[in-house]
Amino acid sequence: MRVGSLAVSVCAILCSAIVGSANSAAAEPNILEVSQSLNSSWVVITGVLVFLMQAGFALVESGMARAKNAVNVIMKNYMDVCVCSVIFWALGYGLMFGANSSGWFGASHFLPSTLAGWDWTFLFFQMMFAATATTIASGAMAERIHFHAYLIGACVIAGLIYPVFGSWAWGGTHGGSGWLKDLGFIDFAGSTVVHSIGGWAALAGIIVLGPRLGRFSASGESRTIPGHNLSMVALGGFILWFGWFGFNAGSTLAANLDIGKITLNTHLAACAGALGYMLTTKAFKQPVLLSGTVNGSLGGLVGITAGCATMDPHYALLTGLIAGIITYVAPKFIASFKIDDVVDAVSVHGFCGAWGTLAAGIFFAGDLFNLARISIQGLGVLVAFAWGFGVALICYFLIDKIIGMRASSLHEQRGLDFTEHAEIGYPEFQDTRALNTEALQSQR
Amino acid sequence: MPFIQGKTLANALILWDEKYAHKPTFALQHYLRELCSDLEIAHMRSRMLQALVSTVSSAQDDHRASGQPNRQHNAPAAAKLHSAPILLMFMALVEGLIEAPGSDASTRIRLYVLENLAKVPLSSTERWGFHAWLNQVSPLTGTTPNIHTMQQVINLAYVALCEYLGPIKADQILQNTVSKVQQAYPSTQVSSLL
Numbered sequence: 001m002r003v004g005s006l007a008v009s010v011c012a013i014l015c016s017a018i019v020g021s022a023n024s025a026a027a028e029p030n031i032l033e034v035s036q037s038l039n040s041s042w043v044v045i046t047g048v049l050v051f052l053m054q055a056g057f058a059l060v061e062s063g064m065a066r067a068k069n070a071v072n073v074i075m076k077n078y079m080d081v082c083v084c085s086v087i088f089w090a091l092g093y094g095l096m097f098g099a100n101s102s103g104w105f106g107a108s109h110f111l112p113s114t115l116a117g118w119d120w121t122f123l124f125f126q127m128m129f130a131a132t133a134t135t136i137a138s139g140a141m142a143e144r145i146h147f148h149a150y151l152i153g154a155c156v157i158a159g160l161i162y163p164v165f166g167s168w169a170w171g172g173t174h175g176g177s178g179w180l181k182d183l184g185f186i187d188f189a190g191s192t193v194v195h196s197i198g199g200w201a202a203l204a205g206i207i208v209l210g211p212r213l214g215r216f217s218a219s220g221e222s223r224t225i226p227g228h229n230l231s232m233v234a235l236g237g238f239i240l241w242f243g244w245f246g247f248n249a250g251s252t253l254a255a256n257l258d259i260g261k262i263t264l265n266t267h268l269a270a271c272a273g274a275l276g277y278m279l280t281t282k283a284f285k286q287p288v289l290l291s292g293t294v295n296g297s298l299g300g301l302v303g304i305t306a307g308c309a310t311m312d313p314h315y316a317l318l319t320g321l322i323a324g325i326i327t328y329v330a331p332k333f334i335a336s337f338k339i340d341d342v343v344d345a346v347s348v349h350g351f352c353g354a355w356g357t358l359a360a361g362i363f364f365a366g367d368l369f370n371l372a373r374i375s376i377q378g379l380g381v382l383v384a385f386a387w388g389f390g391v392a393l394i395c396y397f398l399i400d401k402i403i404g405m406r407a408s409s410l411h412e413q414r415g416l417d418f419t420e421h422a423e424i425g426y427p428e429f430q431d432t433r434a435l436n437t438e439a440l441q442s443q444r
Numbered sequence: 445m446p447f448i449q450g451k452t453l454a455n456a457l458i459l460w461d462e463k464y465a466h467k468p469t470f471a472l473q474h475y476l477r478e479l480c481s482d483l484e485i486a487h488m489r490s491r492m493l494q495a496l497v498s499t500v501s502s503a504q505d506d507h508r509a510s511g512q513p514n515r516q517h518n519a520p521a522a523a524k525l526h527s528a529p530i531l532l533m534f535m536a537l538v539e540g541l542i543e544a545p546g547s548d549a550s551t552r553i554r555l556y557v558l559e560n561l562a563k564v565p566l567s568s569t570e571r572w573g574f575h576a577w578l579n580q581v582s583p584l585t586g587t588t589p590n591i592h593t594m595q596q597v598i599n600l601a602y603v604a605l606c607e608y609l610g611p612i613k614a615d616q617i618l619q620n621t622v623s624k625v626q627q628a629y630p631s632t633q634v635s636s637l638l
Binding site: 066212213214215217218223225226409410413414431433434435436437438439 | 595596599602603605606607608609610611612614615618619622623626633635636637638
């Protein structure tokens with residue numbers, strides 16, 4: 001009886017909807033409006049997917065850190081999306097996409113409050129990109145940076161470093177154009193603009209910070225400090241991979257027929273990245289590590305981001321494969337300088353981003369191996385390094401001098417969960433024999 | 445019975461002249477560590493240092509002390525008589541952290557703590573007391589460092605463990621040593637020193 005009355009109600013609602021639709025036929029939106037609505041829906045949904053990547057970063061980075069720093073790593077990821085979104089809305093968007101008459105930076109649309117319908121969509125999507133560029137540095141600097149110092153650095157990346165370089169490569173949405181863009185620089189979804197910039201900023205940060213206690217022996221030998229939860233690393237890898245479909249396919253800024261190939265290229269490159277890492281480890285007779293495999297796939301994703309729309313799938317595969325090899329080799333190269341990158345963010349985002357940007361020029365569909373294009377890509381890579389690393393180095397140096405970046409050795413001993421947040425990640429499971437519970441309680 | 449003699453003694457003097465005589469601080473300790481390590485008499489390092497210190501500090505005509513350089517065997521007992529439980533716990537914890545790795549690594553860690561003690565704000569009396577204690581010349585009596593100072597000295601030992609053995613091993617040693625000291629001193633929370 002109840003089921004019957006429910007069915008009648010549903011039918012009534014459907015009928016009234018059909019009748020209503022027929023009555024409003026005169027006010028039916030035209031095909032352009034439908035297209036704009038679809039595009040906006042697509043870009044907002046992909047923007048939400050890019051937001052989900054923050055969760056992926058949080059899981060990967062926290063899992064690769066020790067248990068006593070797990071909360072701190074997640075807090076940095078959680079808060080930098082909050083801080084960066086506000087900064088990007090207030091300042092970054094105008095610098096990156098505002099009227100860019102000089103080619104060097106945008107100069108309008110700061111603190112935007114009256115935009116056209118599509119521009120809100122675009123702002124939201126780009127805000128998620130800014131948060132992604134910023135959060136890359138957090139994992140590299142894990143386990144030894146003061147929380148507030150990190151957030152100040154994040155503000156500089158989101159409010160200055162990322163948007164200014166972005167204005168060179170992508171600028172001109174509200175008038176004018178970026179100088180790199182005018183040269184023909186290709187970076188479809190941001191191998192360089194987002195990932196390399198984040199990676200180079202991370203490199204500057206970890207140079208200023210120095211390595212964690214005991215990461216390198218006095219004789220220069222590199223010591224592995226394993227993360228506390230590899231399941232989190234794997235889940236984070238999957239979530240990042242999932243979000244990356246939005247990152248690349250959403251960069252079409254339109255729900256069109258290109259998104260299929262872009263998504264396929266993205267997926268193939270990620271697979272090839274993991275394979276590239278695995279084959280390299282086998283070639284060197286080393287074990288295939290889970291953390292390395294996840295980084296291999298992430299390297300493939302970073303690598304394909306620049307050329308996912310302009311490459312044929314077999315070249316996407318090759319790009320990912322080489323990126324996977326880079327994720328094996330580059331961390332060893334960086335460690336040889338006694339630079340401590342907790343999650344290998346510089347290798348995955350900096351180096352693979354640079355490779356992907358070059359690959360976008362090398363494997364440009366229909367015009368392979370065009371030296372002029374490759375040169376412009378190379379110029380973009382070098383300029384990104386000079387700007388991203390240079391400004392971040394100055395910024396972190398100043399932060400270190402003014403408020404101090406490096407946590408004290410006592411804080412490293414206690415763990416930053418305790419000293420920065422007065423809580424511990426796993427109160428029921430963590431070994432708390434050496435935990436000063438009195439001091440912990442007194443902080444609360 | 446001398447610690448070393450003959451050609452070995454001559455080589456020991458050469459080692460001192462070539463590598464340590466010009467060094468500004470803690471040259472003697474480093475010298476003895478390397479010497480004892482080379483001659484495989486690491487267990488004698490502390491006694492040799494005490495003998496040297498005793499010889500230098502004794503009155504010119506007081507040669508009776510030279511035959512009995514080691515007062516350390518009585519030290520824990522003396523310390524127990526005169527020190528507060530928290531201080532005893534502190535000493536046990538630092539000694540435990542230093543001694544846990546054993547042999548040459550322990551000596552390196554001890555020297556690291558000694559060398560970096562300058563970073564800890566201490567009065568001259570406290571500093572002398574800490575030096576004598578860490579050199580295993582006498583126990584840490586006659587001074588009661590505050591809790592923050594104790595935390596800093598323990599942290600120096602932890603940092604040394606990280607540098608010489610790596611952070612994972614350092615954390616394990618810290619946890620295990622805290623457990624052992626806690627069992628020895630059940631009435632006071634050892635973790636309050638961390």
